[in-house]
Amino acid sequence: MSNTKYSEDHEWISIEGDVATIGITDHAQEQLGDVVFVELPEVGSTIAKGEDAGVIESVKAASELVAPVSGEVVETNGTLEDEPGSVNENAETTAWFIKVKLSDASELDGLMDSDAYKSFIA
Amino acid sequence: MQLPFGGVYSPVTCKLKEKTLSDLLKTPLYDLHVENGGRMVGFAGYDMPVQYKTGIVTEHNHTREKAGLFDVSHMGQAFLIGPDHATVAAALEKLVPADILNLAKGQQRYTQLINEDGGIIDDLMVTRQQDDEGTLYLVVNAGCKQGDYDWIRKHLPHGIHLEEHQDHALIALQGPAAEQILANNCPDAVDMGFMDAIASQFTIGDESIDIHISRSGYTGEDGYEISVANNKVRAVADALLANDDVILIGLGARDSLRLEAGLCLYGHDIDTETSPIEAGLLWSVGKRRRVEGGFIGQERILREIAEKPSRRRVGIKPLGRAPAREGTEIQNLDGEKIGTITSGGFGPTVGGPVAMGYVQAQYAKPETKVQLIVRGKALEAEIVRMPFAPHNFKR
Numbered sequence: 001m002s003n004t005k006y007s008e009d010h011e012w013i014s015i016e017g018d019v020a021t022i023g024i025t026d027h028a029q030e031q032l033g034d035v036v037f038v039e040l041p042e043v044g045s046t047i048a049k050g051e052d053a054g055v056i057e058s059v060k061a062a063s064e065l066v067a068p069v070s071g072e073v074v075e076t077n078g079t080l081e082d083e084p085g086s087v088n089e090n091a092e093t094t095a096w097f098i099k100v101k102l103s104d105a106s107e108l109d110g111l112m113d114s115d116a117y118k119s120f121i122a
Numbered sequence: 123m124q125l126p127f128g129g130v131y132s133p134v135t136c137k138l139k140e141k142t143l144s145d146l147l148k149t150p151l152y153d154l155h156v157e158n159g160g161r162m163v164g165f166a167g168y169d170m171p172v173q174y175k176t177g178i179v180t181e182h183n184h185t186r187e188k189a190g191l192f193d194v195s196h197m198g199q200a201f202l203i204g205p206d207h208a209t210v211a212a213a214l215e216k217l218v219p220a221d222i223l224n225l226a227k228g229q230q231r232y233t234q235l236i237n238e239d240g241g242i243i244d245d246l247m248v249t250r251q252q253d254d255e256g257t258l259y260l261v262v263n264a265g266c267k268q269g270d271y272d273w274i275r276k277h278l279p280h281g282i283h284l285e286e287h288q289d290h291a292l293i294a295l296q297g298p299a300a301e302q303i304l305a306n307n308c309p310d311a312v313d314m315g316f317m318d319a320i321a322s323q324f325t326i327g328d329e330s331i332d333i334h335i336s337r338s339g340y341t342g343e344d345g346y347e348i349s350v351a352n353n354k355v356r357a358v359a360d361a362l363l364a365n366d367d368v369i370l371i372g373l374g375a376r377d378s379l380r381l382e383a384g385l386c387l388y389g390h391d392i393d394t395e396t397s398p399i400e401a402g403l404l405w406s407v408g409k410r411r412r413v414e415g416g417f418i419g420q421e422r423i424l425r426e427i428a429e430k431p432s433r434r435r436v437g438i439k440p441l442g443r444a445p446a447r448e449g450t451e452i453q454n455l456d457g458e459k460i461g462t463i464t465s466g467g468f469g470p471t472v473g474g475p476v477a478m479g480y481v482q483a484q485y486a487k488p489e490t491k492v493q494l495i496v497r498g499k500a501l502e503a504e505i506v507r508m509p510f511a512p513h514n515f516k517r
Contacts, residue, residue, distance in 0.1 A: 033374070034177050034180075036468040036475075037443050037468070059178040059470070060178065060467065081443070
């Protein structure tokens with residue numbers, strides 16, 4: 001059974017224990033086009049569901065990473081700041097953005113599973 | 123995250139009432155765009171490709187390295203027709219600050235339509251036809267064309283009229299390989315210099331298609347703009363695309379290419395509030411015109427030439443990685459607002475963010491340090507000379 005969930009803001013959330021790894025979906029990177037800049041929150045900072053938790057810019061547009069869950073940022077993927085283009089290559093694997101220690105696990109209930117997300121973007 | 127490119131893209135430039143998606147016009151190459159995976163968006167009232175499958179960076183780099191084909195059929199093409207060149211040139215010179223009278227046959231020139239206050243109604247290309255007997259060929263911006271035509275017609279004397287060239291498409295072949303590629307079907311292209319314009323034929327097998335070409339463009343690269351009948355443009359485009367070195371280029375790369383080349387985008391870097399002098403376009407104001415004047419809006423323009431403008435368009439290089447977009451506030455190092463970015467993004471050739479905007483004149487000197495307010499944070503940046511990527515014109 002997959003423990004990866006999806007948000008309506010086109011993020012994937014992979015859950016291990018009480019830590020969620022968050023990235024953007026392959027569909028999102030494809031729609032954004034060439035990613036040229038990524039800004040991540042500080043490790044140790046707190047993010048709140050629905051608020052901005054990072055910046056993703058493609059050649060034409062700036063977008064925000066919208067926090068799909070609340071919690072403390074415990075790790076960030078610093079390689080994205082040096083190689084933003086890796087988001088286009090490996091959006092759903094190595095190009096994750098942040099790891100968050102969940103403050104309210106019940107927030108996961110409102111997220112979609114893989115099939116629901118596929119229908120959502122269809 | 124808000125995903126981009128849904129719906130209608132980028133503000134329309136000339137206060138044209140925005141059309142809804144279903145009202146969008148199609149160029150004669152619409153099917154070609156769709157067949158090639160073009161991501162279609164509303165732009166200046168037309169359904170246009172912002173990019174194709176390979177993406178903006180690839181399209182941009184391909185144009186700099188080989189050649190790119192752009193559909194610019196949404197732009198306005200028109201003829202200004204009168205009894206002889208001197209009469210037609212004099213009529214147009216009332217509306218623009220360029221020297222049109224001394225434009226040689228087969229030459230193209232960049233200029234602007236100026237309003238009563240010295241602001242820019244639109245920027246345009248004016249060509250004196252090679253076989254000229256009193257006709258100037260105009261190419262104006264898509265979003266401005268109706269307003270331009272109304273303005274021009276309102277000011278034309280008797281005996282001169284404007285004729286829209288609606289049955290012709292316009293495509294641009296840009297990049298270092300453009301000459302060699304176009305020469306396969308049109309050997310005349312080789313002998314042209316930058317801003318030359320000729321009538322010629324594009325030959326495909328036994329068929330010869332009438333074309334009008336100018337050696338110019340909007341990328342900073344060598345290249346051509348080709349005007350051809352709507353019902354022949356697909357054949358010309360297909361023949362060019364049959365060359366391995368040519369790919370289709372969308373509006374996204376068109377914007378990043380022109381930004382790196384330091385070229386103005388109407389409605390962003392120039393508009394009815396900005397004058398050509400503030401915009402750094404003094405070079406396009408004819409020397410004779412600076413002395414004689416004789417055009418609408420000359421008061422402000424001649425004054426700014428004499429006294430220097432209070433603000434100037436400059437190149438701005440953000441020193442970090444973050445792009446600074448249009449509308450970003452520019453501050454001096456004391457945190458006081460000194461201007462605004464009018465175009466900004468990522469320059470694939472530069473490999474980093476690039477921008478242009480207006481600053482108070484005392485900050486316009488290259489290497490002046492400024493700060494840009496992006497998402498509430500002050501980012502270091504520097505005023506730089508443009509272009510960001512060297513021009514590669516055929517001189």
